[in-house]
Amino acid sequence: MVLADLDKRAELTVWPGHEQARTALGREFSTLREALAAAAESMQADDAQPWIITEDGDILSPHWIKANTGPSRLQ
Template structure:
């Protein structure tokens, strides 16, 4: 992943950790940067399991998101 990828479109799916899978929420973001920020907020606030699909088709797991969403990494 390159810094330019942060400015490309991404889709975020948030799977709640305490509800059945059919209540997952899906969102589309103009940038991967926005999707990562929303995913990090969901992890912190809801203990959720966010998954991101980038414009290029890369799938970012909750573990990857947790490891790569430090505030300095999203700049």
């Protein structure tokens, strides 16, 4: 993944982290940067398990998102 990928579209799906999930909340974002910020926020607020699919078809797991998000990483 390169910095230019942060400006491409992405889809975020958030699964509840503390209960068995039958449905997930999905949402499209105009940039991967926005999807990563929303994913990080959902992990902190709701103990959720976010997954992101990028415009190029990469699948970003909750572990990848946690390791690669933070104020300095999303610049």
